[in-house]
Amino acid sequence: MSFTLAIVGRPNVGKSTLFNRLVGKRLALVDDQPGVTRDLREGAARLADLRFTAIDTAGLEDVTDDSLQGRMRRLTERAVDMADVCLFIVDARVGITPSDLVFADILRKRAGHVILAANKAEGAAADAGVLEAYSLGLGEPIRLSAEHGEGLNDLYTHLMPLADGFAARAAEDAPEVDVTLDEDEGDMEAETPMPTAAKPLQVAVVGRPNAGKSTLINRILGEDRLLTGPEAGITRDAISLRIDWAGPESRDNPEGDVIPMRIFDTAGMRKKAKVQEKLEKLSVGDGLRAVKFAEVVVVLLDAAIPFEQQDLRIADLAEREGRAVVVAVNKWDIEEDRQGKLRDLKESFERLLPQLRGAPLVTVSAQTGRGLDRLHAAILRAYEVWNRRVTTAQLNRWLSGMLEAHPPPAPQGKRIKLRYMTQAKTRPPGFVVMCSHPDKVPESYNRYLVNGLRLDFDMPGTPIRLWMRGQNEANPYKGRKKAAPSKLRKHTDGRRRD
Numbered sequence: 001m002s003f004t005l006a007i008v009g010r011p012n013v014g015k016s017t018l019f020n021r022l023v024g025k026r027l028a029l030v031d032d033q034p035g036v037t038r039d040l041r042e043g044a045a046r047l048a049d050l051r052f053t054a055i056d057t058a059g060l061e062d063v064t065d066d067s068l069q070g071r072m073r074r075l076t077e078r079a080v081d082m083a084d085v086c087l088f089i090v091d092a093r094v095g096i097t098p099s100d101l102v103f104a105d106i107l108r109k110r111a112g113h114v115i116l117a118a119n120k121a122e123g124a125a126a127d128a129g130v131l132e133a134y135s136l137g138l139g140e141p142i143r144l145s146a147e148h149g150e151g152l153n154d155l156y157t158h159l160m161p162l163a164d165g166f167a168a169r170a171a172e173d174a175p176e177v178d179v180t181l182d183e184d185e186g187d188m189e190a191e192t193p194m195p196t197a198a199k200p201l202q203v204a205v206v207g208r209p210n211a212g213k214s215t216l217i218n219r220i221l222g223e224d225r226l227l228t229g230p231e232a233g234i235t236r237d238a239i240s241l242r243i244d245w246a247g248p249e250s251r252d253n254p255e256g257d258v259i260p261m262r263i264f265d266t267a268g269m270r271k272k273a274k275v276q277e278k279l280e281k282l283s284v285g286d287g288l289r290a291v292k293f294a295e296v297v298v299v300l301l302d303a304a305i306p307f308e309q310q311d312l313r314i315a316d317l318a319e320r321e322g323r324a325v326v327v328a329v330n331k332w333d334i335e336e337d338r339q340g341k342l343r344d345l346k347e348s349f350e351r352l353l354p355q356l357r358g359a360p361l362v363t364v365s366a367q368t369g370r371g372l373d374r375l376h377a378a379i380l381r382a383y384e385v386w387n388r389r390v391t392t393a394q395l396n397r398w399l400s401g402m403l404e405a406h407p408p409p410a411p412q413g414k415r416i417k418l419r420y421m422t423q424a425k426t427r428p429p430g431f432v433v434m435c436s437h438p439d440k441v442p443e444s445y446n447r448y449l450v451n452g453l454r455l456d457f458d459m460p461g462t463p464i465r466l467w468m469r470g471q472n473e474a475n476p477y478k479g480r481k482k483a484a485p486s487k488l489r490k491h492t493d494g495r496r497r498d
Contacts (some may be wrong), residue, residue, distance in 0.1 A: 003166035004396050005045065005159070006055040006083035008076060008107070012240045014119040018146035019056035022047060041239055047156050052165050055079050077110070084166055085159070086111040088138065092118035092129035096136065104136040115158050117142040120152060155228045193387065200242065203379060204294035206318070208310050211300045212330040216366035217265050217444035220245060239265045240290075247376040259380065264290040291317060295386065295427070296324045296379050303331045303341065303363070307348050319355050322428045322463050324386035326360045326378045327353075333365035357451075358460025385462045387426050394457075395431070402452050412439045429453075430465035438468035 005022075007015045020026050023043035034388055047056035057076040080086055086107055087396055090100050107114045118130045121143040134142040142158065144151035195201035205213045218224050219447045221243055240262050247257040262349040291297055318325045329348065335341050342363065349361055360378035364371035399421045408416040417436045433451065435441065450464050 003084040003163060004053040004055060004058055005085045005087055006079045007087045007088035007089060008057050008080060008103070010091070010097065010103070011058075013089045014144075014146045016056050018087075018089065018144070019045075019054055020045065020343065021146050021149060021152075022054045026394050042241075047152060048158065050156065050159060052159075052163070052166075055083060060338050071098070080107065081264065081319050085110070085113045085115060085162055087115050087117055087155075088136075088143075089117050089119050090129070090133055090136075090141070092121040092126035092133070092143070094415060095129040096132045100136065103490060104138055107138070113162055114138050115142065115155070116140075117144045117151070117155065119144045119146055121145055122148060130251070133301060175314050195260050197260050200262045201379075201383060202262050202264070202293060202295045203298060204264040204290045204296075204299055204323075205298045206266050206301035206314050208308070208314075211302045212366040213300050216264050216330060216364065217263055218326075219366050219369050220263065220372060221229070228257060235371065243267070244273055245376060247380070254460070257376075257380065259376075264294060266290050288317070292321055294323055295337065296382050297321075298326045298328050298375070301327065301329045303329050306345060307352055312352055315353055316327065317357060318434065319463050322465070324428070325356055325381040326362065326375070326382050326460055327356075328371075328375055328378075329361070329363045332363040333368050333370060337364075355463075356461050358454060360461060382461060385459050386428055388429055388457065388459055388462070390423050390429075390457050391424055392420075392422045395423065396458055398452070399433070406448060409442060411442070414440055416440055425465075428463040428465060429459060430467070432467050432469055434470075435468055436470065438470045441468045 007019055009015055014058045019041070022045035025043070035186075041056040043054050043056070043088055045052050057079045088107055090096060116133060116136060116138040117340060118126065118141045120126060122145040126143075130141055142151055142154045144155070191203075205217060207213055221241065243261050243263060244258050245261050247259065274493060299311065299315045299318065300335055301307065315325060316328065332338070346361060349359075350357060360382055362371060362374045362378050364375055364497055367396065399418060403418060408418060410416065414437050419434045419436075421431060421433045424430045433449070446468070448467055453464055453466075454460055
């Protein structure tokens, strides 16, 4: 991407609608209610032949205190400082407000390049608002309709001359990516595909409202990139952030394991019965999509009230989706009896989430940063197990031992034969057992095999899929027509007669 474009303006002027139009996906939540967007959302945007990074921002409001709106404004101002170009959106149907004048003055002082656009400009009703936009002193406004896709050609015309300069800068800063591999090295394939810059490890952080998800991700990033505060339910969108997360240093690896990751911050998930507002339903749906696209899901609990019913549902959802799961207990810095609490947590974990038996359970403090090294190691460990592959020879030797130790039952007098076993997939590990009467195998015997796989092949915590499939045991000659007897018979001397 050659440059970044921050879309800024008052609440409810259509910034998120335009952002979705530029990235070609419905990434940002859109609603008639003002102030839906709170965090900064980045996306790969495309406009004709231009490729750039678009940043959707919270609506600028004329507040400077430490309220939620004040923190949102500071985050948007930070995006203005980061961006190469600012696209200032005003509402053509409402006209220029006093807030627009204040923010136009801020942009003149802080932004290097500002483009003015009058959105919702379709029809004659918006003509007066477009003319009034000239009073901001930011040049000729572009007439836009983000909802209908009108005016994007004019936006392209304004961006094109700026993009050429930024493209030259990007070419100078680009890293070397064309590397020639030795033929022998090219044939070798690692057991676990390591994340790369092109395909980073996808990690989703989920949990109940106010568990500290955004604070934890800010601590990992080392900057206040996400909006945080004491209010529950601040996060609304599933925000994805790119990071090279360095693990703990060691004597053998002084720089630590630097892993390219894309971390998703999700909205807090409450019980379904409590989710009544349309906006919260959209937020929860956005978080569920993040879980489906993730490779590792970090279920964040509050140390004061861990393993509530909603926590169990969220962890079970991640397991059913087949994702590697790490359970992290936040706010550990304010816990007094840590040894006793940790013992109780492990006991509750084993009892309440048997389907995730052995999954990593780590304690962290998002406020102080303690435990992040353990979290980093747990995520990599869960990812490695999620990609685990076992050879067919190993599986069948293992299956023979399991059958000898505990043969399958014979329901209704029908003996079940487990013939052989193979691994069909990874991510998560999936195994197929060829057997007779697959529909008669009881669920308890499936659990016996799955628990044995976890223990003997060191696959704790990861979801394991096991399928029983039957074989066609029918006589291969059954159903064929018998050949008609020959009318010619041979004499003993080899001559034939009728």
